[in-house]
Amino acid sequence: MFDILKELIFSSGAVSLTGGNLVMWLVAFVLFYLAIKKQYEPLLLLPIAFGILVVNLPLTFLMEPEHGLIWFFYHYGIEFDIIPPLIFLGLGAMIDFGPLIANPKTLLLGAGAQAGLYVTFFAAILFGFDLQEAGSIAIIGGADGPTTIYLTSKLAPHLLGATAVSAYAYMALVPIIQPPMMKLLTTEHERKIVMTKLRPVSRLQKVCFPIVTAMTIMLVVPPAAPLISMLMLGNLFKESGVVERLTNASANELMNIVTIFLGLSIGATMTATTFLNPKVLFIFFLGLFAFVVSTGAGLLMAKLMNLFLKDKINPLIGAAGVSAVPMAARCVHKVGSEANRRNYLLMHAMGPNVAGVIGTVVAAAILLKNLG
Amino acid sequence: METNWSKVIEVFSSGIIGVFLVMVLLQILTQLSTRVIDLVESWGKDESSESEVKK
Amino acid sequence: MPELVAPIAGNVWKILVSVGDKVELDDELVILEALKMETPIYCDDAGTVTEIKVKEGDAVNEDDVLIVID
Structure with a gap:
């Protein structure tokens, strides 16, 4: 009787716990708090946090290669590059490229913000990361979760947990990170600029845009194909107006299903041994740096464009060039209306905002081509 | 580990230039297609009312 | 007769006045909701x-x- 009890205790996970596991529990609980209480990106942070918790319970072997349940999700979903493109399919089915088509100049703002991403790449090298790791960290500045996960899983899979969590966490913190930078780099006068109304966009234009964009980008940067093809397919579903069922399936059911597997597998990569590493702190620091620099680069790009434009744009919308749809656009709108309460920048900011998504994918594809 | 600075510079510059080139190209194509569609749609209005489906 | 038009597309969240109310310049009349804002x-x-x-x-x-x- 006593022996059976003793064996039960010694075969339990509890005796194999390490200090690291306990720290990771703490990380998981912090994320639970942020997701449930603060509602920061709960759709992702909640499954991520649970993934972290269960993978740090010893002897469960959930991430054991070839055996563990979550390992299968991770292997077939993320290592096989299936989940991030499927999320893009859903995003495409939700995004309205109308403001971008009405004002194509904003594509340049989407490119401007990506310049910040390469500055971060440089900074990460200085911090002692290798090229592949630096590329994965830099892409955090693109403020796009699926792209960050896609690129990191190709270049530096051991950093996946850290880059994904910092991308999603900072995206939720956009309303706190961006305004100081916006106020620093623009004058009160510039923030008051009211932009001319967007021209109406016809249905045919909206249908043509995803086709033209998909062809162009895939011809020029083929490594962007998995993400951009799905994004534009989703958008074509939506804009064609003839396959409402597919649009809804992509944007709702499919998106929600893969989000569960995405969050859980990302969380499960964060075992104590991979995550409790001084490098991770640097990643969080550099991720924040990336957001700040990309915001700045977008703002400066807008100011640069204003030197040549007759119809001035409000430089604030440059800050929406980091993707983070639609948090960044909302943030621009808010700061703009603080300066001038009759300034409604929301739709103007959606242009660079969705351009930022395209820009980040292109930037990721170029990094992949050079470093992969 | 030794950092390969020439590679760093290459990635850095090719990245920035590449992103801008692609986005500028996309901008030109979007403007072009918008203009073409505007033309097509204004023709369509003259001829018939069912121009919407035509490309 | 002056009209108040919607500056952006969205849903009407709250209407803060009713017919017959006197309003001044810069009064808040309507709150629109767009992109959850x-x-x-x-x-x-x-x-x-x-x-x-x-x-x-x-x-x-x-x-x-x-x-x-x-």
């Missing part, structure tokens, strides 16, 4: 509300008339 719409002229063309929950497009002011 509340955007207050301010009055451009002083006058009396003569007609409210929308009700709470309506979806409006850019330039739709929300309120007529005399």
Whole structure:
């Protein structure tokens, strides 16, 4: 009787716990708090946090290669590059490229913000990361979760947990990170600029845009194909107006299903041994740096464009060039209306905002081509 | 580990230039297609009312 | 007769005035909701509300008339 009890205790996970596991529990609980209480990106942070918790319970072997349940999700979903493109399919089915088509100049703002991403790449090298790791960290500045996960899983899979969590966490913190930078780099006068109304966009234009964009980008940067093809397919579903069922399936059911597997597998990569590493702190620091620099680069790009434009744009919308749809656009709108309460920048900011998504994918594809 | 600075510079510059080139190209194509569609749609209005489906 | 038009597309979240109310320049008349964000719409002229063309929950497009002011 006593022996059976003793064996039960010694075969339990509890005796194999390490200090690291306990720290990771703490990380998981912090994320639970942020997701449930603060509602920061709960759709992702909640499954991520649970993934972290269960993978740090010893002897469960959930991430054991070839055996563990979550390992299968991770292997077939993320290592096989299936989940991030499927999320893009859903995003495409939700995004309205109308403001971008009405004002194509904003594509340049989407490119401007990506310049910040390469500055971060440089900074990460200085911090002692290798090229592949630096590329994965830099892409955090693109403020796009699926792209960050896609690129990191190709270049530096051991950093996946850290880059994904910092991308999603900072995206939720956009309303706190961006305004100081916006106020620093623009004058009160510039923030008051009211932009001319967007021209109406016809249905045919909206249908043509995803086709033209998909062809162009895939011809020029083929490594962007998995993400951009799905994004534009989703958008074509939506804009064609003839396959409402597919649009809804992509944007709702499919998106929600893969989000569960995405969050859980990302969380499960964060075992104590991979995550409790001084490098991770640097990643969080550099991720924040990336957001700040990309915001700045977008703002400066807008100011640069204003030197040549007759119809001035409000430089604030440059800050929406980091993707983070639609948090960044909302943030621009808010700061703009603080300066001038009759300034409604929301739709103007959606242009660079969705351009930022395209820009980040292109930037990721170029990094992949050079470093992969 | 030794950092390969020439590679760093290459990635850095090719990245920035590449992103801008692609986005500028996309901008030109979007403007072009918008203009073409505007033309097509204004023709369509003259001829018939069912121009919407035509490309 | 001045009209208050929607500066952006969205849903009508709250209507803060009713017919017959006197309004001043810069009063908040309507709150629109777009992209899960509340955007207050301010009055451009002083006058009396003569007609409210929308009700709470309506979806409006850019330039739709929300309120007529005399």
